[in-house]
Amino acid sequence: MRVRRLRAREFRTYARLDVALGTGLTVVHGRNGAGKTNLLEALYFGCTGRSCRTSNEREVVRFGAQATHVDLDLCDADGVEHTLSVGFEPGEPKRLKADGAEVERLLDVPARPLVSVFLPDRLELVKGPPSLRRAHLDQVIAAAWPARAQTRRAYGQAVAQRNALLARIRTGRASRASLPAWDAEVARHGVSLRDHRAEACALLADPYAQAAEDLGLSGTSVLRYRPRTDAPDAAALAAELAERVDGDLDRGFTGHGPHRDEIVLQRDGRELRAYGSQGEQRMGLLALLLAEREALAEARGALPLLLLDDVMSELDPVRRAKLALRLDGPGQSVITTTDLAHVPGADAGSVCRIAVRDGAALVEPGGGGGMRFRRVPRPLGTAVEALTAELAPLTGLASVQRAWPDAVGPAIAAQAEPVAEQGGEVTVRCRSAVWAQEVELMGPALVAALNASIGTERVRSLRCTAGAGRPGDRRNR
Ligand SMILES: Nc1ncnc2c1ncn2[C@@H]1O[C@H](COP(=O)(O)OP(=O)(O)O)[C@@H](O)[C@H]1O
Numbered sequence: 452m453r454v455r456r457l458r459a460r461e462f463r464t465y466a467r468l469d470v471a472l473g474t475g476l477t478v479v480h481g482r483n484g485a486g487k488t489n490l491l492e493a494l495y496f497g498c499t500g501r502s503c504r505t506s507n508e509r510e511v512v513r514f515g516a517q518a519t520h521v522d523l524d525l526c527d528a529d530g531v532e533h534t535l536s537v538g539f540e541p542g543e544p545k546r547l548k549a550d551g552a553e554v555e556r557l558l559d560v561p562a563r564p565l566v567s568v569f570l571p572d573r574l575e576l577v578k579g580p581p582s583l584r585r586a587h588l589d590q591v592i593a594a595a596w597p598a599r600a601q602t603r604r605a606y607g608q609a610v611a612q613r614n615a616l617l618a619r620i621r622t623g624r625a626s627r628a629s630l631p632a633w634d635a636e637v638a639r640h641g642v643s644l645r646d647h648r649a650e651a652c653a654l655l656a657d658p659y660a661q662a663a664e665d666l667g668l669s670g671t672s673v674l675r676y677r678p679r680t681d682a683p684d685a686a687a688l689a690a691e692l693a694e695r696v697d698g699d700l701d702r703g704f705t706g707h708g709p710h711r712d713e714i715v716l717q718r719d720g721r722e723l724r725a726y727g728s729q730g731e732q733r734m735g736l737l738a739l740l741l742a743e744r745e746a747l748a749e750a751r752g753a754l755p756l757l758l759l760d761d762v763m764s765e766l767d768p769v770r771r772a773k774l775a776l777r778l779d780g781p782g783q784s785v786i787t788t789t790d791l792a793h794v795p796g797a798d799a800g801s802v803c804r805i806a807v808r809d810g811a812a813l814v815e816p817g818g819g820g821g822m823r824f825r826r827v828p829r830p831l832g833t834a835v836e837a838l839t840a841e842l843a844p845l846t847g848l849a850s851v852q853r854a855w856p857d858a859v860g861p862a863i864a865a866q867a868e869p870v871a872e873q874g875g876e877v878t879v880r881c882r883s884a885v886w887a888q889e890v891e892l893m894g895p896a897l898v899a900a901l902n903a904s905i906g907t908e909r910v911r912s913l914r915c916t917a918g919a920g921r922p923g924d925r926r927n928r
């Protein structure tokens with residue numbers, strides 16, 4: 452599900468807002484206070500019916516206005532169009548519509564893009580209590596495996612029923628004899644929920660560690676599931692519940708089970724939650740969102756709309772390039788920045804750019820809304836490539852060119868191509884000076900990837916040039 456167009460009225464700084472988004476990356480740029488975060492918030496508001504920024508929602512209504520409206524035009528994977536709309540007047544119930552029909556909650560609407568949002572000053576997910584991380588993980592599970600959303604609801608209901616029964620037993624209105632039936636019910640759903648969470652965390656663990664490393668979170672980053680119970684099956688969990696019933700009766704609620712799980716984010720063996728600096732927590736959060744995106748892509752082929760507010764300013768150029776590469780893949784993302792130069796590849800034809808200024812947002816011409824990603828034509832066509840593969844040994848340049856797309860990934864391959872090789876130095880022609888600089892910075896990593904792919908230490912260094920280059924560069928020297 453993709454957002455094609457965002458329209459809003461009387462939302463924060465915007466009297467009127469009407470912008471088309473790119474199919475891949477959209478970059479929103481403007482000076483501080485111009486309304487960049489407001490635009491992201493409007494998108495989030497349109498997708499979910501809630502603000503990602505404040506719990507006091509009347510803040511989103513433009514100063515002096517009575518009510519605000521946000522409308523989204525969407526397009527699903529089959530090209531079918533959908534709409535979502537949110538009308539909000541403080542003091543009144545929200546008016547939520549999906550495809551023109553009123554709905555109670557947008558979260559239940561199937562034709563809704565999943566959204567994942569990074570705001571530098573909203574670190575609750577990392578810093579806050581375990582319940583926030585559990586709820587978040589359960590949302591990821593529901594997104595990756597929709598049929599599993601039911602398990603969490605069923606578990607929550609079973610625990611609530613058991614708690615109600617505990618209260619009645621305490622006041623002498625029920626007997627303990629009725630507990631085992633609820634223990635069994637809690638245990639049945641509890642074991643499934645625990646297994647789903649374990650599976651999701653296992654899927655997230657490697658991408659999280661990798662994303663954290665890419666983003667420059669120093670030390671070893673770990674995402675680990677810490678379940679409250681290791682019970683092998685429902686009967687064992689029911690037995691654990693029965694063992695603890697006296698404590699539960701003292702407290703008046705169920706103290707054991709997956710509602711006490713934790714999803715641990717650690718750096719060098721210590722919890723980010725307690726010991727991480729603000730910057731480390733930010734990177735942890737961003738790594739988590741990126742890992743989820745990968746896990747969702749793998750589980751379902753559906754990528755959430757990723758909203759990243761002002762994240763580039765916190766990263767050095769190498770990390771910026773690495774993040775830009777991740778955003779350049781499939782899936783839609785919107786990133787805000789004060790400085791376009793901080794977003795490597797922002798000038799590419801595939802990227803949609805929105806300039807924000809004086810309460811207005813303008814899509815810049817030439818941006819990639821709706822446009823397919825243009826690839827640099829590779830000098831060797833596929834047929835020729837197959838042929839050269841048989842004419843071993845390959846020339847230096849040919850083997851580099853053949854290994855290039857896999858070694859560097861599609862995002863770089865679309866922006867930069869090897870055009871010459873001499874004595875281990877590969878000349879790489881890049882589509883812009885910014886990309887030349889980024890590829891240069893990633894040089895050692897790319898050299899290692901290329902050599903691993905070719906199978907010899909043939910490549911020693913990369914020399915990056917920007918622009919069309921001389922035709923003679925194409926020849927192997
Ligand atoms: N309800 C509102 N009505 C009008 N302006 C608002 C409202 N809420 C915030 N603002 C203004 O929005 C501006 C900040 O916009 P923001 O999107 O956070 O900027 P940035 O481009 O730095 O992300 C501030 O000038 C603030 O006064």
Ligand SMILES: [Mg+2]
Nearest residue numbers: 487488760761
């Ligand atoms: Mg901002």
